[in-house]
């Protein structure tokens with residue numbers, strides 16, 4: 425099956441800037457029920473939509489997740505954070521795990537699928553994102569709608585908190601690929617002047633939300649190769665005894681977390 429009569433799906437994908445045109449065409453062909461649907465998908469891709477939004481699916485670490493137009497598409501590099509969250513969750517009995525700024529909830533979904541007994545929560549300010557997250561999570565997962573920490577009921581604490589908050593510095597949005605600029609909500613991307621506004625908010629409130637010995641790992645990235653790496657944000661106020669970890673900190677309780685795109689910060693609440 426191929427898109428009707430206007431060149432092959434792969435040729436059209438390449439003409440509209442697709443780098444992995446053959447692979448993309450294969451994904452679209454597998455997802456389309458008939459030639460008409462494949463043609464509609466090819467047109468949407470030509471118009472700049474993410475392939476993942478067009479086929480409403482993304483594969484992360486071998487697991488299929490639902491995605492949808494208008495909701496942030498989980499990136500492959502989030503596998504690093506997912507791996508850390510799964511490792512931390514497995515180290516605890518019946519861990520309570522929260523994905524903040526969850527979007528489609530790639531971290532929470534893979535923890536739920538990979539860590540038996542994990543009690544998974546997600547939070548996001550966007551109800552469209554939570555509707556997608558719902559489809560990726562088990563029925564017992566708890567979803568919280570609201571702005572930052574205000575989404576959560578008072579007193580709720582977690583053993584593992586992970587997040588990929590919006591991370592693009594305001595003046596770097598123009599460097600983002602067209603797909604992101606035109607087909608992801610700006611609120612899912614923009615993190616203030618240096619891209620770290622949401623990371624700071626997350627860390628400022630984390631002390632009140634972590635159980636003893638709990639960890640928080642906020643992933644953050646800058647947009648575009650020309651963008652400078654952000655300085656790691658400071659640990660939460662009043663948390664002098666917390667351990668702040670980065671790719672250069674290897675002594676326990678830090679683990680070495682390497683990522684060419686930047687450090688993965690991991691902060692641990694004291695156990696006593």
Ligand SMILES: C[S@@+](CC[C@H](N)C(=O)[O-])C[C@H]1O[C@@H](n2cnc3c(N)ncnc32)[C@H](O)[C@@H]1O
Nearest residue numbers: 496498525526527548549550571572588590612
């Ligand atoms: C970069 S996306 C990451 C989504 C998901 N964690 C992932 O990796 O695919 C950031 C998400 O943060 C959400 N968000 C933006 N501002 C927020 C806020 N003030 N409180 C909670 N969530 C917010 C957006 O709706 C979006 O889903």
